[in-house]
Amino acid sequence: MKSRAMVLEHFNKPLVQREFEIPFLPDGGILVKIFASGVCGSDLHMAKGEDPRTPLPIILGHEAIGEVLDINTEKYDLKGHKLQKGDWIIWNRGIVCNQCFWCKVAKQPYLCPYRKIYGINLSCEHYPYLLGGYSEYMILFKETDILKISTNIDPSTLVIAACSGATAMHAFDVLTEPILSKTVVVQGAGPLGVFCVVAAKSLGASNVIMISGAQQRLDLAIKAGADLVLNRYELTEDERRKRVLDLTNNRGADLVIEATGSSKALLEGLNLLRRGGTYLVTGVAVPQEPIPLDVYHNLVLKNLHLQGVWVSDSRHLVQAVDIVLRNRDIFEKLITHRLNLLQANEALKLVEERQALKVVLTS
Numbered sequence: 001m002k003s004r005a006m007v008l009e010h011f012n013k014p015l016v017q018r019e020f021e022i023p024f025l026p027d028g029g030i031l032v033k034i035f036a037s038g039v040c041g042s043d044l045h046m047a048k049g050e051d052p053r054t055p056l057p058i059i060l061g062h063e064a065i066g067e068v069l070d071i072n073t074e075k076y077d078l079k080g081h082k083l084q085k086g087d088w089i090i091w092n093r094g095i096v097c098n099q100c101f102w103c104k105v106a107k108q109p110y111l112c113p114y115r116k117i118y119g120i121n122l123s124c125e126h127y128p129y130l131l132g133g134y135s136e137y138m139i140l141f142k143e144t145d146i147l148k149i150s151t152n153i154d155p156s157t158l159v160i161a162a163c164s165g166a167t168a169m170h171a172f173d174v175l176t177e178p179i180l181s182k183t184v185v186v187q188g189a190g191p192l193g194v195f196c197v198v199a200a201k202s203l204g205a206s207n208v209i210m211i212s213g214a215q216q217r218l219d220l221a222i223k224a225g226a227d228l229v230l231n232r233y234e235l236t237e238d239e240r241r242k243r244v245l246d247l248t249n250n251r252g253a254d255l256v257i258e259a260t261g262s263s264k265a266l267l268e269g270l271n272l273l274r275r276g277g278t279y280l281v282t283g284v285a286v287p288q289e290p291i292p293l294d295v296y297h298n299l300v301l302k303n304l305h306l307q308g309v310w311v312s313d314s315r316h317l318v319q320a321v322d323i324v325l326r327n328r329d330i331f332e333k334l335i336t337h338r339l340n341l342l343q344a345n346e347a348l349k350l351v352e353e354r355q356a357l358k359v360v361l362t363s
């Protein structure tokens with residue numbers, strides 16, 4: 001049996017179609033037939049050589065959904081269901097060591113320095129090769145945290161839970177206070193930002209304000225529950241700030257979430273927060289130019305909580321899947337393009353040209 005896969009062999013070159021013999025399963029491994037694989041902004045960074053974690057050659061794709069074809073171990077999912085052939089599954093894209101300081105003492109496994117990530121830092125040069133989602137089949141190691149999903153859902157709808165959704169839930173998880181009745185600003189209406197809007201409303205935020213550029217994205221943010229959308233191309237930064245202040249009796253937002261992927265967004269976001277507010281920086285995923293930070297006015301005088309959010313943990317995957325299942329109609333609308341696996345290069349181009357909200361490769 002063979003598996004076709006799209007392989008990144010060289011940075012800034014198109015992915016190459018390759019055929020892999022499906023190898024014998026590693027001890028406790030699981031063979032998965034991939035139904036849907038999300039194309040993430042990170043994939044584009046990796047293809048351009050901007051993500052320092054990327055080994056070559058690699059099968060990209062860290063947001064996949066599939067069916068268990070073979071399993072040679074007794075294994076249970078994150079909710080206690082015994083996994084069997086024929087089950088549809090989603091999984092935590094990262095596998096941690098469970099032995100280091102971050103896994104065992106700090107209880108922050110997402111910071112494990114030995115974290116292995118499907119489609120991100122595992123090369124297809126090494127056994128068992130099929131370790132990324134841009135492939136017909138994948139092999140999961142026995143340590144993978146898996147969640148069984150219902151077979152009556154469009155698998156494409158759930159890919160967002162594997163990466164952006166889980167990261168968004170991680171962001172809310174680090175808050176020390178509930179966001180009930182609070183005003184939340186989300187910067188950036190990509191998949192991560194839209195997920196943050198849905199989650200913020202689910203958690204009880206009274207006002208969710210989305211700041212973004214393209215009108216199509218802002219329209220979706222409204223459908224996702226945003227109470228106010230501010231178009232960056234129509235309003236100046238001062239005008240946007242005034243709108244946030246007007247809505248908060250001149251205090252500023254309780255919480256700002258950066259979901260743009262650009263460090264520069266912080267320069268605006270810091271000015272939108274009230275004194276004592278919290279900033280969650282979730283979108284910046286690759287090294288970027290430093291930005292000037294006015295430590296006195298923006299950080300100390302405001303007693304600001306400035307929080308970076310790096311990837312996610314298995315509990316966040318469970319939470320993200322739950323949010324998607326309760327808001328299926330919104331997340332279906334998020335998917336603007338469905339392409340087949342062999343069109344992966346076109347898919348990356350759509351993401352690069354920002355024509356798409358979410359692109360999914362399907363089998």
Ligand SMILES: [Zn+2]
Nearest residue numbers: 040042163164
């Ligand atoms: Zn991703």
Ligand SMILES: [Zn+2]
Nearest residue numbers: 097100103112
């Ligand atoms: Zn560890």
